[in-house]
Amino acid sequence: MRPDRLPEKLSVGGRVFGALGVLTAVEWFAARWPGALLWLTLIALGKTALIAEYFMHYSQLVRPEE
Amino acid sequence: MRVTGPVLKGLLYGAVGYVLGGPVLAAVVRAAGGSFPFDLELAAGSVLGTVGWLAGVGMWDVWARGWFGLPLRSWPEDDGVARYFRFTTDHKVIGIQYLVTFLGLLFLGGALAMLMRWELMRPGMQLLTLNGFNQVMSLHGIIMIAVAVAILLGGLGNYCVPLMIGAHDMAFPRVNALSYWLTPPVAVMLLASLLVGGWDSGWTAYPPLSTVNAPGQVLMIVAVVIFGLSSILGGINFLVTIARMRAPGMTWGRLPIFVWSVFAASLLSFVVTQYLAASLLMVLLDRVAGMSYFHFARGGTPVVYQQLFWFYSHPAVYIMIVPAFGAALEVITHFARTPLYAYRWVVGAFLGIVGLSTIVWAHHNFTSGMPDWMHAPMLATTEAISVPTGLVFLSALGTLLRGRLWLRTPMLFALAWVWNFLIGGITGIFNADVATDLHLHDTYFVVAHFHYTIMGGEIFALLAAVYYWYPKITGRMYDERLGRLHFWWSFLAFNATFLPMFWAGLHGMNRRIADYPAALGSVNLWTSLAAFLLGASFLVFLYNFVVSWVRGPRAEANPWQASTLEWQVPSPPPVENFPAPPAVVGAPYVYGMPGVRHAVLGAAGGSER
Amino acid sequence: MHPAEAAGRLSAHELQNARLGLWLFIVSEAALFSAFIAARYLNLGTSRPEELNQLLGLGITGVLLLSSLTAYRAETCIAHGDRPGFLRNVLWTVLLAGVFLVGVVVEWGEGFHYFPPSTRYGTSFFSLTGLHGLHVLSGAVLLLGIYLHGRRGRYGPGEYWPVEGVVKYWHFVDVAWVFIYPTLYLVG
Numbered sequence: 134m135r136p137d138r139l140p141e142k143l144s145v146g147g148r149v150f151g152a153l154g155v156l157t158a159v160e161w162f163a164a165r166w167p168g169a170l171l172w173l174t175l176i177a178l179g180k181t182a183l184i185a186e187y188f189m190h191y192s193q194l195v196r197p198e199e
Numbered sequence: 200m201r202v203t204g205p206v207l208k209g210l211l212y213g214a215v216g217y218v219l220g221g222p223v224l225a226a227v228v229r230a231a232g233g234s235f236p237f238d239l240e241l242a243a244g245s246v247l248g249t250v251g252w253l254a255g256v257g258m259w260d261v262w263a264r265g266w267f268g269l270p271l272r273s274w275p276e277d278d279g280v281a282r283y284f285r286f287t288t289d290h291k292v293i294g295i296q297y298l299v300t301f302l303g304l305l306f307l308g309g310a311l312a313m314l315m316r317w318e319l320m321r322p323g324m325q326l327l328t329l330n331g332f333n334q335v336m337s338l339h340g341i342i343m344i345a346v347a348v349a350i351l352l353g354g355l356g357n358y359c360v361p362l363m364i365g366a367h368d369m370a371f372p373r374v375n376a377l378s379y380w381l382t383p384p385v386a387v388m389l390l391a392s393l394l395v396g397g398w399d400s401g402w403t404a405y406p407p408l409s410t411v412n413a414p415g416q417v418l419m420i421v422a423v424v425i426f427g428l429s430s431i432l433g434g435i436n437f438l439v440t441i442a443r444m445r446a447p448g449m450t451w452g453r454l455p456i457f458v459w460s461v462f463a464a465s466l467l468s469f470v471v472t473q474y475l476a477a478s479l480l481m482v483l484l485d486r487v488a489g490m491s492y493f494h495f496a497r498g499g500t501p502v503v504y505q506q507l508f509w510f511y512s513h514p515a516v517y518i519m520i521v522p523a524f525g526a527a528l529e530v531i532t533h534f535a536r537t538p539l540y541a542y543r544w545v546v547g548a549f550l551g552i553v554g555l556s557t558i559v560w561a562h563h564n565f566t567s568g569m570p571d572w573m574h575a576p577m578l579a580t581t582e583a584i585s586v587p588t589g590l591v592f593l594s595a596l597g598t599l600l601r602g603r604l605w606l607r608t609p610m611l612f613a614l615a616w617v618w619n620f621l622i623g624g625i626t627g628i629f630n631a632d633v634a635t636d637l638h639l640h641d642t643y644f645v646v647a648h649f650h651y652t653i654m655g656g657e658i659f660a661l662l663a664a665v666y667y668w669y670p671k672i673t674g675r676m677y678d679e680r681l682g683r684l685h686f687w688w689s690f691l692a693f694n695a696t697f698l699p700m701f702w703a704g705l706h707g708m709n710r711r712i713a714d715y716p717a718a719l720g721s722v723n724l725w726t727s728l729a730a731f732l733l734g735a736s737f738l739v740f741l742y743n744f745v746v747s748w749v750r751g752p753r754a755e756a757n758p759w760q761a762s763t764l765e766w767q768v769p770s771p772p773p774v775e776n777f778p779a780p781p782a783v784v785g786a787p788y789v790y791g792m793p794g795v796r797h798a799v800l801g802a803a804g805g806s807e808r
Numbered sequence: 809m810h811p812a813e814a815a816g817r818l819s820a821h822e823l824q825n826a827r828l829g830l831w832l833f834i835v836s837e838a839a840l841f842s843a844f845i846a847a848r849y850l851n852l853g854t855s856r857p858e859e860l861n862q863l864l865g866l867g868i869t870g871v872l873l874l875s876s877l878t879a880y881r882a883e884t885c886i887a888h889g890d891r892p893g894f895l896r897n898v899l900w901t902v903l904l905a906g907v908f909l910v911g912v913v914v915e916w917g918e919g920f921h922y923f924p925p926s927t928r929y930g931t932s933f934f935s936l937t938g939l940h941g942l943h944v945l946s947g948a949v950l951l952l953g954i955y956l957h958g959r960r961g962r963y964g965p966g967e968y969w970p971v972e973g974v975v976k977y978w979h980f981v982d983v984a985w986v987f988i989y990p991t992l993y994l995v996g
């Protein structure tokens with residue numbers, strides 16, 4: 134882990150946060166679409182995947198080097 | 200003081216915690232003009248009391264001080280009998296703690312059963328009041344459920360799994376100690392519930408009754424939730440231990456079958472136990488926060504409780520029975536002196552049971568008014584479980600047929616398991632079929648069925664395993680003659696007790712009742728007499744267990760000439776088990792294969808082969 | 809106890825054990841939340857009162873998402889040896905947790921008026937937000953703990969498991985809300 138990679142890593146977090154924000158906005162409208170429950174579930178699963186992979190480093194479990 | 204100090208300190212801190220969290224908090228809130236129901240006082244007091252107990256018994260000293268940057272204190276690892284009465288992290292100590300505690304609870308639950316059988320011996324009331332019978336029945340149920348969940352996993356699982364995979368301990372030794380020390384408060388709360396009216400809703404605690412009955416129900420709920428936490432932490436510990444602490448060369452395909460069974464049961468318990476906690480917490484919220492999950496008058500839906508509750512409590516029977524499968528197969532293969540027949544199929548069957556058991560829960564609700572469309576799928580999935588359980592069975596039979604049987608006490612109990620579980624399994628089909636279950640639901644047919652699976656299946660397998668590992672754990676040999684006496688006595692008395700119950704159930708004997716029509720008098724008299732004999736047979740076991748531990752002849756490292764790792768170290772094994780990690784080089788059961796080995800121990804190994 | 813553990817440092821093997829154990833604990837916790845979410849649908853389907861404060865709901869959702877970002881930044885900073893950045897971000901996370909809890913308290917005040925706990929919706933609303941709030945509270949306490957330890961010079965690149973563990977737990981608290989928010993505010 135070289136210190137010079139820190140800004141790069143931090144900007145990954147910013148982008149993930151942006152994506153989560155966009156999904157939350159979509160969610161707000163999806164609640165009124167037909168089949169809302171399905172869409173809301175899919176969006177929530179998408180958010181979970183983003184958080185689990187980028188914030189919680191899920192892949193560390195398989196590749197400890199991350 | 201050296202021995203009893205931590206427990207006394209735990210009791211003191213626990214009492215202080217209870218008083219602060221219960222009566223004192225309630226008095227403060229009431230003085231400030233707020234409302235604080237007695238139910239809430241009991242719940243808050245018991246939670247804080249449990250925290251105090253844990254701190255006092257040693258968790259503060261050996262663990263929690265570190266969270267605050269304080270230096271940890273520790274006890275000497277090798278401190279004789281005192282180790283068993285404090286927050287000790289050695290998995291072998293914890294295994295013995297579990298085993299002895301839950302054997303004690305097994306006897307207590309058994310004594311309650313004797314009380315019920317005394318009451319049921321004749322029509323009319325002899326000994327108990329109607330409400331007293333309900334309390335005894337509820338207490339018997341929940342204590343035995345706790346025993347069935349914890350005794351094999353917590354006791355023999357903790358003791359044997361690290362040894363069998365060649366590890367020095369569990370992955371999280373302090374969490375392991377926490378899992379154990381959470382259980383004494385559970386027992387205390389269950390018994391203390393009798394002081395505040397007990398509870399009369401059985402171990403299932405169905406609402407709406409459980410939302411309005413005596414405050415004892417609250418203690419039962421808190422106790423079961425804490426017990427659930429203990430079994431979740433234990434499950435996670437087993438999963439990480441088995442996944443990551445195996446010795447070099449101990450591949451998944453070389454794991455002894457008991458280890459696989461503990462893995463499968465843990466895979467179930469660490470997830471589904473939360474549903475038990477959730478359903479009981481909802482009952483608690485109805486009681487203390489005026490919510491309307493199940494409270495009928497407020498528009499709650501009691502059937503929802505049954506869905507959530509059985510989403511845990513059906514898989515729970517597999518949390519109980521799968522380790523029993525593993526233990527019985529382990530004993531059978533060692534005493535048939537032949538490799539386990541269809542090992543891979545059994546592993547697949549265990550994992551299949553894990554998957555299937557989460558989609559069968561509503562077979563308990565055929566008569567409860569759940570939606571009709573759920574009946575057929577639940578019937579089908581339930582009956583599908585007989586495929587993996589059948590595989591386990593065929594493996595046992597195949598091993599027996601190919602081997603040369605060595606009929607020592609452990610093997611006798613394992614054979615009894617085959618018979619008992621066969622009957623338990625076949626009679627399950629009638630409860631899974633909607634058409635027959637509508638008639639059999641809530642009768643003694645069901646009581647007989649689940650006692651054949653859990654007592655006849657699990658407890659008999661447990662006894663097989665206890666006799667099998669007794670010399671390893673205690674370093675002493677049990678008395679073989681008394682062992683055989685216990686076997687024949689308990690096996691015959693068990694069947695004499697529970698076979699007639701099928702008949703009684705078919706003829707309309709309802710479960711959970713204190714009285715019954717006079718026409719059912721003779722079958723109940725017979726059942727009660729047989730039950731007393733069954734209870735008495737356990738005194739033989741108790742005598743053998745205690746006296747042999749004190750005075751039995753010293754056991755060798757490997758009295759059964761068994762091939763798995765736990766037998767290759769001294770009896771009892773030293774702290775940290777192996778001087779160096781053993782190298783595993785082959786399958787676990789190498790019988791009838793000259794020159795083939797399961798493992799090679801380091802130069803300093805304790806093998807006496 | 810092993811020497812590395814006694815010194816508060818984990819070997820690579822122990823670190824992976826701890827990670828797997830924490831993940832399993834999180835899966836187990838998720839099952840607990842899923843039971844309460846299931847009870848919401850089983851008890852009252854997708855019906856929802858009109859009086860919910862939608863703006864407040866969306867607001868605290870955003871706050872919690874933002875706190876996940878600061879938690880991520882805190883962990884990343886300490887992994888790269890940036891202690892001041894770590895401390896700053898942990899403090900931000902605790903602050904956002906506080907804002908979230910204040911939001912919940914305000915919403916509870918309104919809820920007691922429009923849909924008290926004895927109603928069917930109130931039952932699910934108060935128990936889900938309450939259960940989640942307890943997790944937020946415990947997460948905030950843990951974050952405060954690693955802040956205090958961090959200020960005394962603990963943790964650094966390669967030895968920050970307590971930070972990693974607490975941050976993972978915090979992200980999980982966020983994930984739980986990802987499901988609770990639509991369940992309480994959006995469906996129906």
Ligand SMILES: [Cu+2]
Binds near residue numbers: 513563
């Ligand atoms: Cu079942």
